[in-house]
Amino acid sequence: MEPKTAHSARALRSQGALAVLRYVHAHPSATRADASRALGLSSGSATEITSRLKTSRLIDEDLPPRTGGRGRPSPALTAHPDGPLVCVVDISHEAWRVAAIELGGGVLTGSDGRHTGSPDVIGMLAGHVAALHVRYGRRLRAVSACVAGTVSGTTVVQASGMGWRDVSLEPLKPAEIPLVVGNDASLAGLAEARRGAGAGSRVVLHLTVEVGVGGILVVDGRPVDGATGAGGEFGHMPFGDPALACPCGARGCWDLEVDGRAMARALRRPPPRDPRTAAEEIIASPSRDAREAVAGAARALGRGMGALVNALDPDVVTLSGLATDLAAASPGALSEGYTTGLMRYRRADPPPVRPSTLGPRGPLTGAADAAFDVLLTDEGLDAWSRA
Template sequence: MQPTTAHSARALRSQGALAVLRYAHAHPSATRADASRALGLSSGSATEITSRLKAARLIGEDAPARTGGRGRPSPALTAHPEGPLVCVVDISHEGWRVAAIELGGGVLTESTGRHTGSPDVVAPLAGHVAALQARYGRRLRAVSACVAGTVSGTEVVQASGMGWRDVSLEPLKPDGIPLLVGNDASLAGLAEARRGAGAGSRVVLHLTVEVGVGGILVVDGRPVNGATGAGGEFGHMPFGDPALDCPCGARGCWDLEVDGRAMARALHRPPPRDPRTAAGDVIAAAASDPGARAAVAGAARALGRGMGALANALDPDVVTLSGLAVDLAATAPGALEDGYRTALMRYRRAAPPPVLPSTLGPHGPLTGAADTAFDVLLTDEGLDAWTRG
């Protein structure tokens, strides 16, 4: 029977239980011995803490694999089969995903689909969330939504690629559990800093190109989201032509220089309906078409110049790239490097922050959204709520 007293909640927090739980989430393949070494716990303490977390249905342990060596191998820490879950709702420009995710990031169930770009998609997505709550009951502890747009609180204030303005995601919130909403590029950057190409670095600047540029600065594993949650809208910095109007309402945005809209202008084509698809087509043609190659190089150079400006301002250890930014870097590496280095202050050029492609790819936003939800759950308050039943 699950503990329900205040005493049991306090016991969970004692002797590093919360630290072990967070470690198990961040390192899903770790063993009990790994956690013991990383957290400075004795073998006995690690065993005792793990036993209490298992009794509270927070952690499970897999039987250790036989290695043929001496001694008894340490069991791996896993999500408890009856433990807490989060629901992630991922809304991209054309598609959606709804997933139930356990401690450590494992996906238990996932539904996917396409949408037309209308905000009407929120209602059926709320139905998927409600179905997960009906299936998992109190195990479902939070809903975390990631959206390809600018967010403030639980509202999408603008999503140019979908034509959204001031769309509330409150319908996704079931009774009794929190709803968290974040920009997809920012959440991908959080995941990349913690679990991907930026893992192990203290200050990570993440940039992605889809329709424009998004990203986030992550410091000590925490995203710099700003006062209202809209931090990381790097694409709306005035790194572009001030004569060009951006759908955001500003002029000269960097967004307009690095995606399919910039490539279409370079090729004297009309503005594309879908900048991401248009960019992909031009990048694919660059191997054999000199005009396409020049258009890609122009976008890559503009991306590099903005990267250099942000490196000057934010002083990251590393810059990570995802989305079409990876394709730009692979297709026109010389142009990207030229733009990056010429924008850097002189003293930075000898050892500029390295630029690394994403290792999480399209799974980044989903992973970041799940981690954001578990950040709320893996706290003293979150454990109190779980143990109260």
């Protein structure tokens, strides 16, 4: 890292500087002119702010390669080569990934693997985070953990797919580095709202199906995740058969109507050990019985989606994970369920339903955004100026 600059924290704390940084993070490789137009800055102000941010090791300007056309290409605003980084730890039902991510979402380095579902994986992942901290030093500003489970603060209070209860993720973070923890579906929704299928809409409802249903409501780019961060557990709303017990402890959960468990039940098969793989196999099957099972799950997804639209009034609904597969495999059933679940007055002009544009990158992207939300504040820049 370059020597500490003499630039004052006060100079960094201007709203203009924060606005430019947030714009560059959300729009990688935008030019100074792009930022000026989007933020309503004069050319002089944009030049002055950019200069300060470059001096403070926050952004850089890179000339793109010449294309043979006339004129000189405009330099792109990019992450500074010695700028701040965040570490993302992504823990799904059977896999993990750790990555160092720079401003703009670029992945500098990462590792991944499989796990058995034991909470012991936390210790191994902490070792990977510690190694990145040793490698990047003070450049590493936050750790963001993304988990397939219900989260409250920095604790996974329940992850039924892994059998976790009240597992603290505090061991992941090095001393004096903030830890942000989020549910994978909620973070995927955050990314879709800011950068993906919901970008440009003020109120975005995101739904994903993996093992059960998760999601989040995002308003003005901010997730509505409740008092403790455990919001968005849409799959545990009682949209299903009350005779069915859910691993969460409730009965009749929507979770049990839309994933591989529901499709296996429709085919009179035993509960699958791996509901996601079972769902993929059934969706791919050409048999009539399999198509009917898929249609039933898609219809149940649509009904619940309609109910949530009635309650939350979004501009758009975005789908990811197996939800996009269900929509593609049985669009008529999904549409039927959605329409019948909507209040009558909404049916003439319902919120559009869009597939994810980020795909499996959604949770990792959202986790990085959540961590940069901590850095791209007055307090975060003040701390960076002293790094």
